[in-house]
Amino acid sequence: MDLSPPVQFDLHRRMVRIRVFEEAAGRLAEANKLPGFLHLYVGEEAVAAGVCAALNDDDHITSTHRGHGHLVAKGGDFNRMMAELMGKSTGMCKGKGGSMHISDLSLGMLGANGIVGAGSPIAVGAAFANKYRGRGQVAVAFFGDGATNIGAFHEAANMACALHLPIVFACENNEYGEFTPRSATMAITDIVDRAAGYGMPGVIIDGMDVVAVHEATLEAVARARAGGGPSLIEAKTYRFYNHHGIQNLGLKYRPDDEVAQWKERDPIFTFEDRMIENGTMTRDRVDEIWAGLRGEIEVAIKFAEDSPLPTPDQILVDVYTSMTGAAQ
Amino acid sequence: MSTVGIIVNPNAGKDIRRLVTPATHTSDVTKIGIVRRAIVAAAESGAKRILLVPDTHNLAQRAAEGIDAPVEVLDEPVSGSRHETIGAARRFRAEQAGAVIVLGGDGTSRDVAVGWPDAPLIAISTGTNNVFPTAIDGTSAGAAAAFVARGIVPLAVVGHRSKKVVVHIDDRGVVHEDLALIDLAFIDAMFVGARAIWDPLTVRAVVAAVATPASTGLSSIAGRIHPVGRFEPGGVFVRLGPGDRQVRVPLAPGAFTTMHIAEVRPLADGETITMSGQCVLAFDGERERPVSADATVTAHIESTGPLVIDVEHALILAARDRIFDATNHHLTKDSHGS
Incomplete structure (x- = not known):
């Protein structure tokens, strides 16, 4: 039940990597240095870190429009991620995916997704393939509370349970679908109440507590890997910035005191305080970790800025499959 | 003093143990149903005031909706923490409730004991490893609570001091x-x-x-x-x-x-x-x-815990006194003016 210091350090590092990447991306977007929309994961770091630290490199995840955090937590390379956000040819998807389609198949990250709810069926496909191949791999579908109002989620959950697939549904319930509070779009409060309807167990955990997320995911993944079938983890969490960007055009849809209360439970700072009290970490070491990762981000920004844009002759390359090498 | 208070913990019965054991998931709809049955039964059994407090999941409001019963959802702060239950118990004591029904696990009853150490309590299990609360239907709990609150069944007889x-x-x-x-x-x-x-x-x-x-x-x-x-x-x-x-x-x-x-x-x-x-x-x-x-x-x-009301004993005493007879039932209804 309790975590060894190396696991604690790993969880912490994954969270800080997400935070420094997202804050840098936010600053670049505000300076008009990034094309397209940007949905920042700041505040929700405990979920991606706690889940991905329970996975092997060859386990699969599917992500959302707020997807950088999932890729960073799965081990995504800062340089190639930052280049992708800038649309550069050195990016994860050679600059053609951008923020909302960022992916890295080598890490089992099957893609962020601009369509709410669209990631879950892809994860079910991966889980089906994993079961069929029998290699013991597990798939995790990340999705938000709003996605559970979308038909694709229900079809995915139903099929996963009907076929008893090795999958974990990881719901990031941040209480808002874009600018709309959850209470305006569903009659239930806990997404987990839906799990029983498909025939899988569901649990609620504190999504601001990386240890809680990690404990639950270890159990859910072990269950899936052992042939126990799907499960749903609902992490109660919150995005500190707005739906997209940092300021979000100044749109006002959340009470200031609500935002402030959630920020008091910052998943990184509270975890650092706990580790320091436990004697597994020092404040100086915490500062070193932040400084080191911020240094890596500066290198990544320079790498991305110095990288070339894709050339026009590449416009159709990697966009449509040639079916070469694919099963017919 | 025929006031009954009802507390429902929205978070009970949904934790990680559903993943690691065959523990039961207790949905919001299930909890609302129990509260609704308790409200109906308390009103049927002559409670003049049935008090609830608001919660993050709107369970109290939804349970009280459209019921022909003297039910009130009090104006209390919603924190999403255990302080909701502690505050509700304090408020019910201040409102001179004669019995409290609480839905949750051992931890929820503990919070009631923090807010009101001597609470006359019926604890209904909606949690996981429940020892303090028991599996009892809201219908029986509501009736027993009302009879105790009205003094028809003496608390000194059916209430047992817990630890x-x-x-x-x-x-x-x-x-x-x-x-x-x-x-x-x-x-x-x-x-x-x-x-x-x-x-x-x-x-x-x-x-x-x-x-x-x-x-x-x-x-x-x-x-x-x-x-x-x-x-x-x-x-x-x-x-x-x-x-x-x-x-x-x-x-x-x-x-x-x-x-x-x-x-x-x-x-x-x-x-x-x-x-x-x-x-x-x-x-x-x-x-x-x-x-x-x-x-x-x-x-x-x-031995200074809440007073646990023995629901079955309370209802047996009521039956012996013919409280459920239709003629007495009319008297009961008159007594709360509905």
């Missing part, structure tokens, strides 16, 4: 007083994490006010060695570790494990146990409070 574990923590000069209704456990952990306890190797010691083999969870460890009933004085201390005895225990519903018993010590009321060392303290089965290596924790058992 509590009184806890004193001195952690580097910071003193904290706390309580548990069933058990206090010392967990070998640094983090509260997912709160529940399902790993037997982390349980260092348990102070149990109630130790019954007819339960699951920490209380059942002691219950399978040295049973102590919920209304008899004293309790038992169990220290886990290498020893002569090993016991099979359902540490969570449907999940058995072998626990190694190092020490078993019966405790008289007021007899103090002192523990030290870094751990996380678990109150009524949930990891809650990390303490440092310098902390000293003392605990003793007292």
